[in-house]
Structures are given as C-alpha cells and as structure tokens.
Amino acid sequence: MNTANKIVAKMIAEDNFSRWLGIEPILIEDGHCILKMKIREEMVNGLGSAHGGIAFSFADSALAFASNSYGRLSVALECSITFAIPLMTGDEITCEATELSLTNKTGTYHIEISNQKKQKVAFFKGTVYRTSKIWES
Amino acid sequence: MNTANKIVAKMIAEDNFSRWLGIEPILIEDGHCILKMKIREEMVNGLGSAHGGIAFSFADSALAFASNSYGRLSVALECSITFAIPLMTGDEITCEATELSLTNKTGTYHIEISNQKKQKVAFFKGTVYRTSKIWES
Amino acid sequence: MNTANKIVAKMIAEDNFSRWLGIEPILIEDGHCILKMKIREEMVNGLGSAHGGIAFSFADSALAFASNSYGRLSVALECSITFAIPLMTGDEITCEATELSLTNKTGTYHIEISNQKKQKVAFFKGTVYRTSKIWES
Amino acid sequence: MNTANKIVAKMIAEDNFSRWLGIEPILIEDGHCILKMKIREEMVNGLGSAHGGIAFSFADSALAFASNSYGRLSVALECSITFAIPLMTGDEITCEATELSLTNKTGTYHIEISNQKKQKVAFFKGTVYRTSKIWES
Numbered sequence: 001m002n003t004a005n006k007i008v009a010k011m012i013a014e015d016n017f018s019r020w021l022g023i024e025p026i027l028i029e030d031g032h033c034i035l036k037m038k039i040r041e042e043m044v045n046g047l048g049s050a051h052g053g054i055a056f057s058f059a060d061s062a063l064a065f066a067s068n069s070y071g072r073l074s075v076a077l078e079c080s081i082t083f084a085i086p087l088m089t090g091d092e093i094t095c096e097a098t099e100l101s102l103t104n105k106t107g108t109y110h111i112e113i114s115n116q117k118k119q120k121v122a123f124f125k126g127t128v129y130r131t132s133k134i135w136e137s
Numbered sequence: 138m139n140t141a142n143k144i145v146a147k148m149i150a151e152d153n154f155s156r157w158l159g160i161e162p163i164l165i166e167d168g169h170c171i172l173k174m175k176i177r178e179e180m181v182n183g184l185g186s187a188h189g190g191i192a193f194s195f196a197d198s199a200l201a202f203a204s205n206s207y208g209r210l211s212v213a214l215e216c217s218i219t220f221a222i223p224l225m226t227g228d229e230i231t232c233e234a235t236e237l238s239l240t241n242k243t244g245t246y247h248i249e250i251s252n253q254k255k256q257k258v259a260f261f262k263g264t265v266y267r268t269s270k271i272w273e274s
Numbered sequence: 275m276n277t278a279n280k281i282v283a284k285m286i287a288e289d290n291f292s293r294w295l296g297i298e299p300i301l302i303e304d305g306h307c308i309l310k311m312k313i314r315e316e317m318v319n320g321l322g323s324a325h326g327g328i329a330f331s332f333a334d335s336a337l338a339f340a341s342n343s344y345g346r347l348s349v350a351l352e353c354s355i356t357f358a359i360p361l362m363t364g365d366e367i368t369c370e371a372t373e374l375s376l377t378n379k380t381g382t383y384h385i386e387i388s389n390q391k392k393q394k395v396a397f398f399k400g401t402v403y404r405t406s407k408i409w410e411s
Numbered sequence: 412m413n414t415a416n417k418i419v420a421k422m423i424a425e426d427n428f429s430r431w432l433g434i435e436p437i438l439i440e441d442g443h444c445i446l447k448m449k450i451r452e453e454m455v456n457g458l459g460s461a462h463g464g465i466a467f468s469f470a471d472s473a474l475a476f477a478s479n480s481y482g483r484l485s486v487a488l489e490c491s492i493t494f495a496i497p498l499m500t501g502d503e504i505t506c507e508a509t510e511l512s513l514t515n516k517t518g519t520y521h522i523e524i525s526n527q528k529k530q531k532v533a534f535f536k537g538t539v540y541r542t543s544k545i546w547e548s
Contacts, residue, residue, distance in 0.1 A: 053194025080217035331464025
C-alpha cells in the first residue's frame with residue numbers, strides 16, 4: 001500500500017459522511033483518484049432524482065482524496081459543479097479526479113462523474129488551499 | 138399558507154435527503170427563503186469538520202425551494218460554493234437565498250450560510266433552468 | 275485621500291487594460307468599491323452585444339481594487355460570472371464589489387454589474403489570495 | 412472550409428473585441444477549437460501581469476466558437492476561471508475548448524490555456540444556452 005493509499009484509507013476511516021454515501025475507492029494515486037458509489041432511495045430529492053448535493057459530495061470527496069494524497073493537509077476553497085444528467089435511485093456512479101495545477105499553496109482539480117451507462121452526468125472544478133500541516137502515516 | 142409554502146411543503150415531503158439533513162424552513166416566499174439545520178456527527182469528514190457536501194447540500198436545497206416557489210419546476214444547471222469557515226458538529230446553521238435574476242428560462246440566486254455565532258461560513262451562487270412543467274398544488 | 279484611494283489610484287495608473295476599458299472609480303473604501311464604464315463599439319462580439327470578457331474584466335478590476343485596498347497585494351485565484359442581460363454599445367454600466375469574507379490568506383467578494391436602466395446584468399463571485407507583499411504608498 | 416469554420420470566420424469578422432485581442436483560430440471543429448493570441452503591453456494590469464480579464468476573454472471566445480460551431484446561436488450563461496500562473500507581456504498563449512456535455516438546451520465546455528513553455532496557466536468551465544436561432548451561412 002503506497003502513501004497516498006494509506007492517507008486516503010485513514011481519511012475514509014474518519015469520514016462519516018463519505019461512509020454514509022457508500023463511497024469506495026477504485027484507484028488512489030498522487031493527485032489522482034477514481035471512486036464509486038450507488039444512489040440510494042434516501043438520497044433522492046423532491047424532484048424524483050438524486051439531490052444535487054449527492055453528486056457534489058461525491059466529487060468533493062474525490063477532491064479531498066486527490067489533493068491530500070501528497071501528505072499535506074489540503075482544504076477546499078472554492079468548488080463549482082455543472083449538472084448535465086439527473087441521477088436516479090439504483091444508479092451506480094464513478095468519478096475521476098484529474099489534477100489541473102499544483103503549486104506550493106493551491107491545487108486545482110477537474111472531476112467528472114459518470115453513470116453505469118458511461119454517460120457523463122456532472123462536471124466539477126475545485127481548488128484547495130494546501131496547509132503546512134502533514135498527515136501522520 | 139401561500140402557494141410558495143405549499144409547493145415547498147410538498148417538495149420537502151418528497152425530499153428524502155433534505156429530511157436526512159434535518160433541514161427546516163424558517164421563511165418561504167417567492168424567490169426567497171431562509172432555512173436552518175444542525176450539524177450532526179454523521180456529517181463530519183476525515184478532516185474533523187463537516188464534509189463540504191453538507192454546506193453545499195443545504196444551500197442547494199435553498200436554491201431548489203426559492204426557485205421552485207413560483208410553481209414552475211426548476212432544476213439546477215450550475216452552482217459554485219466558496220468555503221470560508223469550517224462547520225463543526227453541533228453547529229446550528231441558517232441560510233438565506235436571495236434572487237439575483239429571473240428570466241423566462243433561468244433564475245440565479247445568491248445564498249449565504251451563517252453559523253450560530255452569526256459568522257458567514259459559505260457563499261453559494263446557483264443558476265436554475267426553469268422548465269415549462271407546473272407544480273400541482 | 276485615504277490609503278485605499280491612494281493604492282487604487284496607483285493601481286489604475288499602472289493598469290493599461292483597465293484604462294483601455296475606460297474604468298472610472300466612483301467610490302473606493304476598504305474591501306468595497308463602485309466603478310463605472312461605458313460600452314464602446316470595439317468591445318462588441320460576433321453576436322451583436324458586448325463580449326462576455328468585457329463584463330468579466332470590469333468586475334475583475336473591482337475585485338482587484340476592493341481586495342488590494344487594505345494594502346496587501348492580493349491576486350485572483352478563482353472567479354465565476356453569471357450573465358443575465360446582454361450589454362449593448364453605448365450602455366453605461368456600474369459595478370459594486372461587496373466583501374463576503376476576509377481571512378489572513380483569502381478574501382471573497384460578490385460583485386454586481388448594473389446598466390443605466392438599473393437592471394442587474396451580471397453577477398460575479400471572486401476569491402483572492404492575499405500575499406504578504408505590501409503596496410508602497 | 413467546413414460549416415463550423417464558416418460560422419467562426421463570420422463570428423470573428425463581426426467580433427471587434429476578439430480582433431482587438433488578436434485571437435487567431437488554429438483549429439475549428441464541431442464542439443471543439445484551438446486558438447492562439449499574444450499578450451501585449453496594453454493588456455497588463457496594475458500588478459505587472461496580464462489583467463485577469465484577458466485570459467477570461469480568450470477562453471470565452473473559445474467557448475463561443477466551440478458552442479456556436481453547430482450552427483445554433485448559443486450564449487454564455489455561467490463561466491468560471493481558475494488562475495494558476497500569471498501571463499506576462501510577450502507570452503504566446505493557446506487555448507483548447509473541449510465539450511463536456513451537449514443537450515438540446517445547453518452545452519458545457521472545459522477550456523485550458525497554456526503558455527509558450529507548455530505550462531497550463533488557467534482553467535475555464537463554461538455553460539451556454541442554445542437558442543433556436545440558426546446562423547446563416
């Protein structure tokens with residue numbers, strides 16, 4: 001298990017909400033990750049599809065895992081999401097976080113969410129502030 | 138109970154995730170709403186504060202309630218959030234959605250989240266697409 | 275002339291592009307400013323209205339002036355803009371930057387652009403990184 | 412010359428501001444384009460680098476060209492930009508617009524700007540509304 005995997009395993013162990021969501025890591029590398037989860041009935045909103053906060057939360061976990069993978073505690077400053085296709089109960093979704101930029105102080109990531117039909121359902125861009133605090137491994 | 142209140146009451150009744158979050162409406166008007174909720178242990182992430190998706194989801198519910206209040210089914214297209222202050226377990230937070238713009242096809246809202254110390258903790262801007270579907274009351 | 279005014283006067287003196295745009299300060303205070311400019315023929319795009327970059331640039335100057343007003347050199351990290359109403363040649367527009375949040379490292383501002391009919395035409399949210407460099411006055 | 416090229420040639424002919432910027436198309440295809448331009452002295456701001464509005468405007472032109480390439484008049488609704496590396500006078504920059512999503516009503520594009528050293532300097536996400544108006548060719 002590499003360092004990035006150890007850090008993310010520790011993050012998930014302490015991350016109650018990512019566990020409630022049922023997020024599972026598929027691949028964790030420095031500045032990069034792939035995650036999966038399944039849409040459950042309790043995630044649905046009043047419009048008959050998954051609440052927008054579910055897709056956002058999924059991508060936001062990917063942002064946290066990809067940006068903290070280097071071992072520096074990193075916190076989200078600003079995130080945006082574009083919703084293309086609604087998510088329905090039972091959908092199995094994956095997301096991939098790709099690093100766009102990494103400086104000493106900040107990192108920026110592009111994250112795409114896809115459903116089981118390989119349709120891209122949402123697009124997320126997030127920027128983190130990299131603190132000087134180090135994750136203990 | 139005015140029309141906006143009836144629509145939002147119906148939305149909340151069908152919105153499993155907003156109910157899981159414990160969102161309660163304080164004020165619902167056309168294009169405007171104030172909501173409250175409390176941060177619980179199960180909303181915390183691996184960094185010791187509320188997962189960023191919690192604040193986003195709270196504001197996204199406010200976006201849905203404010204924009205659907207007119208009776209036209211409206212769905213989020215694009216949302217962004219800026220995180221200023223972390224939320225901790227036990228925090229009692231409120232948010233207010235203010236309408237910036239309303240056209241036949243789209244609506245844009247500014248939403249601020251505050252904690253019990255009256256600190257502004259997050260800032261959200263969201264744009265919805267207004268479908269031609271009407272909420273039955 | 276207060277410190278904020280002196281800093282912004284110096285910024286404008288060195289800011290070739292804001293001068294090309296014809297931006298004039300109406301009010302400059304710590305964390306707050308109001309600016310005006312006029313849409314000229316050379317700012318128009320291929321769709322018959324002002325290029326989206328014109329409204330963005332106007333708001334981005336307001337972000338720079340409001341955030342640098344305290345005397346700490348501050349640079350934009352992330353900005354978003356929502357376009358509500360097109361701008362036409364001859365339109366006289368104003369914008370106001372309001373501070374949403376200010377920490378030691380970052381500042382976030384909401385900026386609204388209005389036209390001469392008092393219609394709100396665009397909405398901007400921007401976050402700056404506050405460097406440790408001080409403006410000489 | 413394909414249809415996408417004809418439309419963009421017509422757009423550029425009418426787009427005074429893109430011409431002031433000195434934007435030149437390298438590749439124009441349906442939903443995709445690559446553009447280049449050079450940073451001039453008159454584009455600089457009060458902080459010694461190109462005004463943030465210059466990078467935004469460059470990407471916004473790419474958004475317009477990529478989204479209008481299909482022949483349906485499309486207008487920007489919401490755009491965000493993340494600034495990673497400052498642009499300096501003399502820099503020769505390119506940008507590439509990639510289509511993330513296309514529906515009947517909206518299109519979303521990811522646009523990256525690079526400098527002559529192949530460094531990625533800014534990241535843009537934009538969503539357009541696709542009107543029913545058709546470009547005459």
